[in-house]
Structure formats: C-alpha cells, structure tokens
C-alpha cells in the first residue's frame with residue numbers, strides 16, 4: 001500500500017483521552033467506524049486543523065500538516081468538509097453556494113460542469129436552498145466541498161440526518177464519486193451498511209483508540225478482529241459484470257474464485273459492482289446439492305473458523321485452492337460437528353441472499 005495519509009493524534013479533551021494513529025491509502029474511501037463518542041469526529045477535526053493536540057502528526061500526500069514543529073492553520077489545509085447537515089447559505093442561490101470557496105483563478109482539477117453532472121444538480125442552480133429536498137441539499141453540499149479543489153475530502157456522517165429513502169437516493173452518488181474522482185475521502189459513520197457500500201479501507205475505533213485498520217474485505221473476514229463474529233458480520237466483494245439476461249432480470253458477476261448470479265434491474269458487461277453477503281445468508285454443504293431454487297452454490301475452502309457461543313463463523317475462500325474472495329458463513333455448532341467441518345475442508349457454500357450495489361446513475 002502506498003500510504004499517503006499518515007496520522008497520529010494524541011491528547012486529552014476534557015475527560016476524553018484520544019490516542020489514534022493510522023495510515024490510509026491515497027485513493028478511495030477510508031471509513032472511520034465505531035460507536036458514538038469513540039472519537040471519530042475529533043479525528044476529522046484534528047485532520048482539518050480545527051482541533052489542536054500538541055503531540056500529534058498529520059501527513060497528507062507528502063505534505064506535513066502537523067508535526068513537532070509545524071501546525072498548518074485550517075484555511076491552509078486543502079480539505080473539503082461535508083457535515084451531517086448540509087449547512088448551505090440560505091440567502092444564496094445553489095449556484096452561488098457552489099461557487100463560494102471555489103478558487104477564482106489557478107488550475108482547477110474539478111470543474112464546475114463536472115460537479116453539476118456528477119451530482120445531477122444542473123436544474124437546481126437558480127433555486128434557494130429552502131426550496132430543495134434534503135437529498136438535493138446534501139448533493140449541493142458535496143458539490144460545494146469538491147469545488148474548493150480539496151486534496152482530501154472529510155465527510156462526517158453525511159447521510160445520518162436523511163431518511164432511509166433519501167439515503168438510498170444519495171448512496172449511488174457517493175459510489176459514483178468514489179469511482180470517478182481520485183481524491184481520497186475520510187468518511188465517518190457508525191452505520192455498517194454505509195461502510196459495506198462505500199469503504200475501501202476501514203479504521204475501527206473504540207474509546208479513543210484505533211482497534212484495527214486495513215482494507216475493508218480483510219478486516220471483515222479476519223478472525224482476529226471483532227467484525228467477523230458480530231451479529232452483522234458480512235463481506236463486501238468487488239465484482240465485474242460478465243453478462244445480463246434481461247428476460248430473467250439476472251446478472252452474472254465474476255469475483256476472485258467464483259461467479260454469482262444476482263437479480264437486478266440492469267447491468268452492463270464490464271461494469272464494476274459491489275456485492276455484500278451476510279454471514280447469516282450463507283449455509284454449507286459437504287456435497288453439491290441437487291436441484292434447488294438457490295441461485296448461488298459455490299465451491300469454497302474453509303480457511304479459518306471463529307467459535308461464537310453455539311455458533312461457528314467459517315471464513316471461506318471461494319474456489320478450492322484457498323486463494324479466492326473471502327466469504328463468511330454462520331452455522332450452528334451442531335451442524336458443524338454433524339458435517340465434520342474443519343479448517344481445510346472444501347465445501348459448497350449456498351448463498352441465499354446477495355445485496356448488489358446500484359449502478360452509478362446515468
């Protein structure tokens with residue numbers, strides 16, 4: 001990994017003790033995830049220079065924003081900040097809001113028209129913020145942050161003030177942002193479903209400390225970290241669309257070590273789509289089952305196991321050689337023993353449910 005974001009923030013804020021250090025890649029979305037009050041927002045504020053903790057370090061893209069002898073003031077840090085509430089200027093039109101903070105001259109990596117197109121906000125330019133829906137306001141806030149030409153985008157729970165339907169409306173825009181721009185994003189959330197949809201890299205936090213940090217898929221399926229044994233255990237897998245059968249509304253998607261067939265309204269061959277599969281939706285068989293309505297039955301090797309009360313969570317590698325994409329399966333201890341399952345055994349993973357992220361909006 002070429003780490004171009006490297007931070008370590010240490011200090012006390014009132015009664016809160018922060019000691020958080022992690023490295024993150026220069027591309028894609030790094031999610032800071034953890035329970036309320038664990039220090040996620042404080043880390044973002046330290047990165048933005050809004051919070052000063054003396055014994056700290058913040059290096060971004062080869063630039064030193066903070067170390068023992070440097071502390072760049074917030075206005076000198078090229079960050080775009082998106083908050084839970086869109087906080088647009090109420091007396092300005094959408095266009096003026098978008099241009100506020102955008103540099104007047106100099107080279108612009110992110111063009112006005114590109115942002116309008118990315119977030120589909122061209123028809124809103126002359127409106128006042130009060131005449132926008134919550135989702136539209138948040139799209140404008142994202143556009144405004146990007147037009148400041150940031151080198152790093154900071155997002156603090158940008159979806160948590162939105163209802164479920166509006167959240168679903170915005171997520172494809174964030175997924176698209178992630179595909180079309182190379183700006184790294186630090187994304188704070190306590191919602192695992194957002195992590196599964198958006199993150200490439202994950203920083204798990206607890207009580208002011210970093211519990212683990214690494215590529216999302218690795219942390220989701222690593223028996224040494226808490227996610228794999230949790231109730232919501234799931235894996236996110238990058239897939240490529242092979243083909244789409246419109247008569248059945250089914251897409252065939254390739255992942256390392258296997259292929260999934262998933263219902264979806266549309267899919268284009270070659271398109272990248274993310275699959276999320278919950279541990280509770282995967283069951284195991286020793287032998288290939290006969291005819292069944294389950295669309296996805298894939299050979300896989302058990303690479304490790306996490307005993308958890310009366311259940312076992314098996315970490316599987318798709319294919320038979322142990323190198324394919326990781327999958328989790330939660331089975332009862334009784335079935336585990338009954339089938340004689342163990343590390344190294346090749347099984348048939350029966351996948352009852354696959355969530356497929358929406359394609360980027362046209």
Ligand SMILES: Nc1ncnc2c1ncn2[C@@H]1O[C@H](COP(=O)(O)OP(=O)(O)OP(=O)(O)O)[C@@H](O)[C@H]1O
Pocket residue numbers: 013014015016034035036037038039040041042043190
């Ligand atoms: N300036 C400050 N002075 C004193 N305490 C502070 C200060 N800033 C933050 N804290 C405390 O630090 C802790 C971490 O807060 P922070 O907002 O970073 O958590 P969080 O993980 O983002 O939580 P949430 O998900 O609820 O937003 C909290 O207990 C908060 O009260």
